[in-house]
Amino acid sequence: NNACTVTRAIKRASVPDPHEWHTTLRMISSPIALGTLSVPGLSARARLGTPRQLVGAPKRASPARVDGFARGPAASFRASRPDRPSAVRRRVSVTSAASDGGRGASLVPSAAAKATFDASTPSGYTKQFTLVRLTVFLSILIGYACYYLTRNSLTFTAPAMVATPALGLDITSIGVITSIFPICYGCSKFVSGVVGDVLSPSVMLGGGLIATGLVNLAFGASSTLPLFCLLWAMNGILQGFGAPSCAKILTSWFAAKERGTYWGMWNIAHNLGGFAAPILAGTAARTLGWSWGLWAPGLIALVFGAVIVLTLRDSPEARGFEPVESPDGEEVAKETKEAKAAEPEPDSARAEEKKEEELSLLQNLFQNVLSNPFIWGLAFTYFCVYVVRQGITSWSVFYLIKEKGVVDAGAAALRVSGLELGGLLGSLIAGRISDWYIANSEGGAVGKRIQVVMAYLVGVAAMLLAFQAVPAGMPALQSLIVFMIGFFLYGPQMLIGLCGAEIVGRRSVGASEGFLGWIAYLGAANAGVPLSMLVQQYGWGAFFVALLAACAVAIALLAPITGAQSEVQRAAKAAAR
Secondary structure: OOOOHHHHHHHHOOOOOHHHHHHHHHHHHOOOOOOEEEOOOOOOEEEOOOHHHOOOOOOOOOOOOEOOOEOOOOEEEEEOOOOOOHHHOEEEEEOOOOOOOOOOOOOOEHHHOEOOEOOOOOOOEOHHHHHHHHHHHHHHHHHHHHHHHHHHHHHHHHHHHHOOHHHOOOHHHHHHHHHHHHHHHHHHHHHHHHHHHHOOHHHHHHHHHHHHHHHHHHHHOOOOHHHHHHHHHHHHHHHOOHHHHHHHHHHHHOOHHHHHHHHHHHHOHHHHHHHHHHHHHHHHHHHHOHHHHHHHHHHHHHHHHHHHHHHOOOOHHHHOEOOOOOOOOOOOOHHHHHHHOOOOOOHHHHHHHHHHHOOOHHHHHHHHHHOOHHHHHHHHHHHHHHHHHHHHHHHHHHHHHHHOOOOOHHHHHHHOOHHHHHHHHHHHHHHHHHHHHHHOOOOOHHHHHHHHHHHHHHHHHHHHHHHHHOOOOOHHHHHHHHHHHHHHHHHHHHHHHHHHHHHHOHHHHHHHHHHHHHHHHHHHHHOOHHHHHHHHHHOHHHHHHHHHHHHHHHHHHHHHHOOOOOHHHHHHHHHHO
16 A cells, blocks of 8 residues: 555654644644655655645545556545544545656646636636647647658559659559558557557657658668568558557547547548648659658658657646546545545455556456447447448549549549548537537437437438439539538547547557457458459449448447446446445
């Protein structure tokens, strides 16, 4: 047990009556005696601010938070004994120590933390916290958009590489290089998500971006097919660091009541990166040579990666602020916690919390993620959503040419160009709607978001039917329908990842996102060869039947989860018992 020196000193002292007990506390907490008191068993030190921290009426302790990774038991100072006055039975909670160079929470009393909340502001947060959090959000938004730059750089540089005789490449060679990427990326997203639960997400995000930038620079300096394949496989592995890291940072800095909105806003990084990649890489390759199609995104990744590593922090506690929400439901069960605050904490409860904190990577994966049936429902839903997404992305141009009489690939690409723009808008609105729904209705927060996902999937099915039925001579309507497909499709893609993060809690966000991402890319892989064989054997009608069936299966998988609660809600309910 992490006992405080203050408690040990008081217990050793033989105080004959309550008056002397009270006097002893005042002496220890006086301004003269104030200083740094060591805590046996912990690496950090606790600084006591005022006498009121030890002498006063009982008050609820602030929640214990450990950076962005785990939630363990609060180290606590107890100045209480059964035969002493209740006025000195006061518990002062502190956050656990971190050893990652200031990226985690420091061991200080909650009274010494910077204020996070301010009821007089429209947002409910102090201006200082709002400004710091804005910089955090911009860091992960721009950082993940840069991941997309280095991910898509080859796609828009490939034509210039094929046109360079010295390389001796053709379309088949480019296909060999690019086919390696999704395999490595899917596996990396899973592994990095699991490992990321014990590493700093800001270091993973920035460090991964620097590494993928270096790979792009090395790719631009290479000239042989085997080396191209090796480097692009490495790029796929490094790309898996981005999404799980951003998910953990979002979960730490944004409370459940607003997380959907900000998660949707962060999700537009896909669209921003996808929009900037052809402009940057394609233009650089065409004007400066194919190598610059890789070097330009790589240099940008190096710069922004370094900025993220040096400036971004994992959680509000790492910046000295209070946490945005209680991870153990303490705010919800306020009265219950106040009633129990003066009671000695059972050894069994402390042992259980310590056991949870010390879970290994595999234990965390199996006990907190894979053993949760809701996670499996979300995973298979993600599989279906990515079948539809990749199917539309890969085959809509071919469909317009073969079935709707579009002249060439350029004209067809113009008609489907609104898919990403619709996805951007759909993600933003889906997050906002889910936050509003949670705030204005009772029930599980995750279940409310699931209901929004189901409504969006119905919209996807309706737009697929419209896309198949629209006449060939109505290009404007075809473009509008593709826009609406993107609108309804990217909303579920964003919300399912958010639900996976909220249903397991902060400790297991990385593992959850990694597992869901891995299953999702298995779905994307099944939208390639299987769908192409289906079209060859049975025609484009079977293609749409397959996508509609995927939507139906996804809705059926989500039906049992419509009442699911977030980890914070479940912990609050357990604490209130």
